[in-house]
Amino acid sequence: xxxxxxxREMLSIIVGSTCYAVRAGGLYAASPTAVxxxxxxxxADVANRPVRSTVFNNHHLKTIAALSENIIxxxxxxxxxxxxxxxxxxxxxxxxxxxxxQKLWVEGLAAVDKLAEREFGKSFADCSADQQTKILTxxxxxxxxxxxxxxxxxxxxxxxxxxxxxxxxxxxxQELQYQGNAVLAEFPGCTxxxxxTGRKARQ
Amino acid sequence: xxxxxxxxxxxxxxxLSKELAEAGAKVALVEAGRTMKRxxxxxxAWPSEFPYRGTRKPGTPPPAYPKEVSEAIRYExxxxxxxxxxxxxxxxxxxxxxxxxxxxxxxxxxxxxxxVEEDWPLTYxxxxxxxSHVERMIGVTGSRENLEIIPDGEFLPPLKPRCCEEIVxxxxxxxxxxxxxxxxxxxxxxxxxxxxxxxxxxCMEGCDVGAVFSVPVSMFPKAFxxxxxxxxxxxxxxxxxxxxxxxxxxVSVIDTVTRKEEEIQASxxxxxxxxxxxxxxxxxxxxxxxxxGLANSNDMVGRYLHGNVAANVNGYLEELVGTAxxxxxxxxxxxxxxxxxxxxxxxxxxxxxxxxQLNYAGFMFPHHARSLKGFGExxxxxxxxxxxGFVQMGGWGKAMARPxxxxxxxxxxxxAYGIPIPVLHFRFCENDMALWKxxxxxxxxxxxxxxxxxxxxxTKAPAGFGSHEAGTVRMGKxxxxxxxNSYCQAHEVNNLFVVGGSAFTTYNEKNPTLTIMALxxxxxxxxxxxxxxxxxRA
Numbered sequence: 001x002x003x004x005x006x007x008r009e010m011l012s013i014i015v016g017s018t019c020y021a022v023r024a025g026g027l028y029a030a031s032p033t034a035v036x037x038x039x040x041x042x043x044a045d046v047a048n049r050p051v052r053s054t055v056f057n058n059h060h061l062k063t064i065a066a067l068s069e070n071i072i073x074x075x076x077x078x079x080x081x082x083x084x085x086x087x088x089x090x091x092x093x094x095x096x097x098x099x100x101x102q103k104l105w106v107e108g109l110a111a112v113d114k115l116a117e118r119e120f121g122k123s124f125a126d127c128s129a130d131q132q133t134k135i136l137t138x139x140x141x142x143x144x145x146x147x148x149x150x151x152x153x154x155x156x157x158x159x160x161x162x163x164x165x166x167x168x169x170x171x172x173x174q175e176l177q178y179q180g181n182a183v184l185a186e187f188p189g190c191t192x193x194x195x196x197t198g199r200k201a202r203q
Numbered sequence: 204x205x206x207x208x209x210x211x212x213x214x215x216x217x218x219l220s221k222e223l224a225e226a227g228a229k230v231a232l233v234e235a236g237r238t239m240k241r242x243x244x245x246x247x248a249w250p251s252e253f254p255y256r257g258t259r260k261p262g263t264p265p266p267a268y269p270k271e272v273s274e275a276i277r278y279e280x281x282x283x284x285x286x287x288x289x290x291x292x293x294x295x296x297x298x299x300x301x302x303x304x305x306x307x308x309x310x311x312x313x314x315x316x317x318x319v320e321e322d323w324p325l326t327y328x329x330x331x332x333x334x335s336h337v338e339r340m341i342g343v344t345g346s347r348e349n350l351e352i353i354p355d356g357e358f359l360p361p362l363k364p365r366c367c368e369e370i371v372x373x374x375x376x377x378x379x380x381x382x383x384x385x386x387x388x389x390x391x392x393x394x395x396x397x398x399x400x401x402x403x404x405x406c407m408e409g410c411d412v413g414a415v416f417s418v419p420v421s422m423f424p425k426a427f428x429x430x431x432x433x434x435x436x437x438x439x440x441x442x443x444x445x446x447x448x449x450x451x452x453x454v455s456v457i458d459t460v461t462r463k464e465e466e467i468q469a470s471x472x473x474x475x476x477x478x479x480x481x482x483x484x485x486x487x488x489x490x491x492x493x494x495x496g497l498a499n500s501n502d503m504v505g506r507y508l509h510g511n512v513a514a515n516v517n518g519y520l521e522e523l524v525g526t527a528x529x530x531x532x533x534x535x536x537x538x539x540x541x542x543x544x545x546x547x548x549x550x551x552x553x554x555x556x557x558x559x560q561l562n563y564a565g566f567m568f569p570h571h572a573r574s575l576k577g578f579g580e581x582x583x584x585x586x587x588x589x590x591x592g593f594v595q596m597g598g599w600g601k602a603m604a605r606p607x608x609x610x611x612x613x614x615x616x617x618x619a620y621g622i623p624i625p626v627l628h629f630r631f632c633e634n635d636m637a638l639w640k641x642x643x644x645x646x647x648x649x650x651x652x653x654x655x656x657x658x659x660x661x662t663k664a665p666a667g668f669g670s671h672e673a674g675t676v677r678m679g680k681x682x683x684x685x686x687x688n689s690y691c692q693a694h695e696v697n698n699l700f701v702v703g704g705s706a707f708t709t710y711n712e713k714n715p716t717l718t719i720m721a722l723x724x725x726x727x728x729x730x731x732x733x734x735x736x737x738x739x740r741a
Contacts, residue, residue, distance in 0.1 A: 071578040077587065092255055136578055143576050153377070162572045166586075167256035169249065176590055178567055180249060180404050180532035187402040187533045189363025195522065196369045 053091045053100050056109075059125070061087050064110050066125045068161040070136045077177040081165050089164030090157075101156070108153025114141065115150065205231040205433070206741040207730065208286045208454055209467035210440050210484070213294020215703035217418030217476030218337070222727035224431040228741060229736075231457060231467060232432065236267060236290030237438035238419070239297060239409075240392050243267065246411040247403055250652070267291035267298075275618035276479070281629045284510075284667035286479045289736055292436050294477075295670065296716075298409040299418060300535055301388040301561050303717040305334050305354040309545075310631050310711040313430075317554040319634075320604050324689040325678045327354065333721040333728075341720070342394040342417040344534075345386035351554075353383075353541045353713075360391045363538040366529075367594040369563055370520050372538070374653035380543050385560070388416035388716075389534045394590040397421065399458045404532025404565060415534075424425060441622050443699070444486040449492045450698050457620045470740050471730065473691075473700040474676075475723075481705040482675035483625040498676075498693040503686050505610040507669050508629055509710050510668025512639050513599040516646035518655030524592035533564040536597075540649070542712050544641070554635035555601030558712045559646065562737040564595040574659045589657060596650065598642035599644040602635045602667055604709045609694065638666040673704035673717050690729040691722055698739060702726050 053061065068081035094105050112135065116124040120131045127135070139150040146152045146174070165171040172178045190196060207223050209216045212234040215591050216626045220232045243266040250257030267289050278284065289295050308327040331354070338357040345358035359385035364372065372382040389406065400414040413420035426432035438456035446452045453466040469669050470552045482505040496504055522632070542556035564570060570593070572586045608630065609664035612623040629638075643660060650658050677687025682694045691706050693699040702723050704715045732741040 048537065054554075072583050073580055075580050075583060077584075080583070081251065089256055093258070098253070106564060133579070140578055143563075158578065163258060166569055166572055167250040169251045169259065172567060176569060176587060177528045179528055179530035180566055181249065182403065182530055182532070184402040184530070187363055187400075187537075189533075189537070190366040191370045192366055193371075195366045196373075198373050 013143045014165070022137065053095060055095050056091055059123070060106070060109050061091065062125045063113065063123070064090050064157075066132065067112070067136070067157055068164070070132050071158055071161045072171075074163045079170050081161055084165045084168035084170040086161050086164040089168070090160050093160065104149075104153060104156055107149060108156070111153065117141070205229045205467070205469040205636070206734075207231070207471045207473060208467055208699060209473045210454060211235075211294060211438075211475035211480070211703070212292050212418060212434070213289070213475060213477065213479065213703070214296050214418065214501075214716050215294075215719050215723050216341075216385060216473070217296065217422040219475060219702055219723040219727055220432060221422040221426040222427045222724055223730065224429040226731040227429075227431065228498050228730070229431050230433065231435055231564055231625075232426075232427070233435045233438050233454065233467060233468060234292050234294075235437070235459065236292060236293040236461075237437050239267060239459045243408040244298075244411070244722055245405070246409065247294060247405065251703070271619040275624045277593070277613065277616070277624060277626045279626050279628055281627055282631050282667070283664060284627070284629050286477070286627065286668065286672045287670040288477065288480060289593065292434070295530040296417040296559075298407055298671075299415070299417075299716070300407050300560075301385050302536070302560065303338070303341075303345075303356075303388050303715040304713040305356055306330075306711060306713055307352045307354060308717050309404045310709075310713070311351055313554075313709045317553050320709045321679055321681075321684070324678050329689070329723065330718070330721050333724040337717060337720045340395075341388045341421060342390045342397070343386055343388050343717075344384070344391045346384045348381070348383050350541060352380060352543075352545070353386075354728050356386070359394060361385075362387075362389070362391060362534055364538050365531050365533065365562065367520055367523060367531075370439070371561065371594055371649065374649055378649065378652055380540060380649070382538055382540050385536045385539045387534065387536070388536045390414045395421070400534050402533045404535060404567075406535045407563070412571070418522065438465075438467075439620055439735065440476075441620065443474075443484065443560060444488070445492055451497070451696060457622075459620070462620070471698045471700065473702055473726070474705075475702045476705075477703060478510070478672040478675045479610050479627060480689075481549065481701050481703060482508075483612055483623075485676065485701070486610075486612045487623055493695075496730060498686055498695045498699060500695060501683055503677070503684060505605040506606045506608075507674035507687070507708075508608045508610055508627065508672065509602045509674040509707075509713070510603040510672040510704070510715075511599045512602045512631065512635050512642075512647070512665045513600075513666055513669040514562075514639055514642040514661065514665070515661045516596045516598065516643060516650065517564070517659045517661060518594050518596065518650035518653065519571065519589045519592040519657040520594055520650075521654045521656050522594070524656075525588045526591045528591055531562075531566045535565070536560045537562065540596075541727065544645075551637075551641070552624075553602070553634045553641070555634065555638055555644075556712050557598050557600035557638060557642045558650075560597045560599065562595045563597055566593065568596075569593075569660065571657070571659055573621075574661070574692055591729070592655075592657075594650070594653070594655070595719050596646040598639045598646055599669065599671070599712050599714070601709075601711050603632055604677070604707075606736060608674075610619055610675050629667065635665060671704070671710075673707040673710050674714060676701040676705040676708045677708050679708055691726045691731070700726055700730070 065087040068086040089109035205226040311323040430583040540559040678687040
């Protein structure tokens with residue numbers, strides 16, 4: 001296990017050593033005491049923010065949440081895309097994107113609903129879990145070389161779900177249990193004999 | 204009036220300015236960008252702390268790469284290349300991976316040894332002392348290995364290999380290849396009033412404590428201390444103006460804030476703007492004496508654009524797949540596989556070599572999630588289980604320096620400041636393609652030997668230059684086919700110097716920055732000597 005220095009302690013190490021802080025301050029214009037203090041948004045604020053959209057209506061957003069949850073679902077290990085607010089992420093990036101991308105999303109969502117109506121007589125978001133899986137299976141068939149609108153939409157949906165989820169606190173901390181982005185006194189490197197020598201290792 | 208006006212504040216201009224100021228010259232360092240602010244960096248932050256989860260708003264470049272610059276360029280008749288045109292005090296040193304590799308003796312002799320391109324007008328031995336000087340000045344982690352292809356230097360203690368790297372190292376040993384600790388300008392112990400690395404894994408986003416070398420942190424305090432150094436930011440150079448005798452007398456600059464134009468006068472000028480921009484500035488400096496651009500009577504300025512050809516292969520080692528996550532971040536790449544193809548008896552269908560840097564891609568994001576097919580619980584589980592087995596092989600190879608690959612300027616198309624934009628023309632040649640293919644194949648071979656069942660190519664075709672662009676104002680023995688002598692001094696204009704990757708005669712697989720800084724040291728010493736001998740006027 002790597003030795004982590006608590007953030008507060010590291011802060012005092014860095015700030016306490018004035019010359020280090022001043023020297024690093026040369027990289028950017030800031031006061032030395034600003035080192036390691038984030039001015040950005042807090043994660044909690046992000047999670048509770050209501051989604052406002054210029055591209056999507058509430059039904060769209062509900063459908064995006066359901067679709068993304070199908071791609072990365074909640075399982076026994078960790079929460080899924082819905083908990084990671086992938087719908088909010090999608091809204092953020094699609095709202096800022098060009099017209100062609102916005103069109104793909106709006107038309108893609110309509111096409112998915114049309115498919116759901118035809119197969120099961122209700123919108124995608126109202127379908128059962130099994131029914132939703134069936135629709136996802138259908139539109140993900142040509143992931144490598146998407147042709148139809150639904151297939152191209154799936155590729156965009158999956159890409160955004162992957163980005164939104166694995167860049168979220170849920171994806172990083174709960175799902176992958178990422179241990180990094182920490183301040184260490186030293187980096188120990190590999191401490192496992194089997195990795196260094198191959199003994200006990202599988203051939 | 205300054206003795207030397209240095210244009211561009213990256214590793215070349217930063218080191219040159221500091222060395223000259225310490226030698227007693229009055230130096231003006233002119234930079235087109237501004238000093239970066241704390242909020243321009245993402246030090247230690249989590250993606251969720253930012254809008255777009257840390258991905259940037261589509262179409263908005265990072266602050267040091269303003270749109271007015273990134274859009275004012277044209278790639279014409281070109282393969283998949285990009286060039287890095289940062290605008291920031293400190294240049295690319297403010298956010299780099301800091302790899303510092305000495306070129307080998309053979310890297311200066313492609314004509315003599317391989318029968319291609321040109322030999323440099325200088326040898327390894329002539330640069331060795333400058334390499335040592337730079338290493339002592341900036342602090343380089345590494346280990347002495349006694350390998351001909353990667354000469355040893357002055358090193359701080361080495362970085363320690365991760366588990367995945369130990370496993371790949373054993374595979375390399377079985378294949379007869381070397382893997383050694385990375386050599387980087389990252390402090391593994393406190394050095395020169397800078398603290399040691401704290402292994403947050405964010406070197407390329409900028410180091411908040413200055414453990415990674417940067418010009419503002421490491422060079423400016425020394426330069427300012429001399430009392431000889433003036434930093435002039437937010438001034439973009441339009442053109443160099445010459446006197447009747449054909450010497451440079453001033454640089455015309457435009458203030459990026461007030462948009463006013465002014466002249467900065469000096470006895471000598473050094474252009475340190477990166478390969479495309481250094482050539483662009485010379486080509487835009489036309490006068491009756493130099494109608495074709497400054498120092499360009501032989502039409503060589505802008506030619507021989509080259510750099511690294513890059514490939515990336517990710518592997519997932521069976522020994523580690525599904526194991527409990529640990530903190531792998533460290534200081535990005537910790538290990539390095541030096542060039543080996545010149546040692547193998549198998550005949551190659553190309554000249555030049557390649558190396559691999561391991562694990563600079565970062566460990567926070569599961570890169571394979573963007574490539575794996577499918578969805579649902581099985582997809583999620585697969586992403587999770589593969590992640591601890593991740594090892595990245597970043598392959599970098601030589602692209603040939605060829606005259607038809609070049610930078611020109613478009614006089615009918617100007618940027619936001621009315622300056623003609625650069626136009627790039629670059630095609631990979633057969634040799635580059637064959638070498639690139641071998642980079643990918645050998646990466647697969649190594650990863651396979653290391654027990655990787657899943658291997659993902661994230662590059663499908665040769666890509667250039669990974670921020671390692673070079674050539675365009677090359678040095679050479681022959682005045683007809685080069686622009687500079689071995690001291691980066693223009694053949695045609697003796698008070699003009701061009702320092703940086705632009706001066707490279709040819710390239711090899713190794714990262715350019717240490718050599719760029721060594722050339723800056725060599726140039727500074729030459730200028731100081733020439734002033735003493737009264738060959739140059741200060």
